[in-house]
Amino acid sequence: METKSTIECPDCGHVTTETMPVDSCQYFWQCPACETVVKPKDGDCCVYCSYGDTACPPKQ
Numbered sequence: 001m002e003t004k005s006t007i008e009c010p011d012c013g014h015v016t017t018e019t020m021p022v023d024s025c026q027y028f029w030q031c032p033a034c035e036t037v038v039k040p041k042d043g044d045c046c047v048y049c050s051y052g053d054t055a056c057p058p059k060q
């Protein structure tokens with residue numbers, strides 16, 4: 001199972017590699033660069049499914 005995801009801030013484009021929680025979905029993520037709190041797009045369970053390059057562990 002892949003627990004690292006590279007997530008791109010939809011606001012400023014900052015790219016960060018994060019470790020995802022393995023037993024839950026992360027609904028909120030705060031960009032370390034611009035401090036925007038990012039939420040998933042409609043229909044996605046977590047920010048990694050919307051903006052990351054790897055699906056979240058519950059989906060894997």
Ligand SMILES: [Zn+2]
Pocket residue numbers: 009010011012013014031032033034035036
């Ligand atoms: Zn940002």
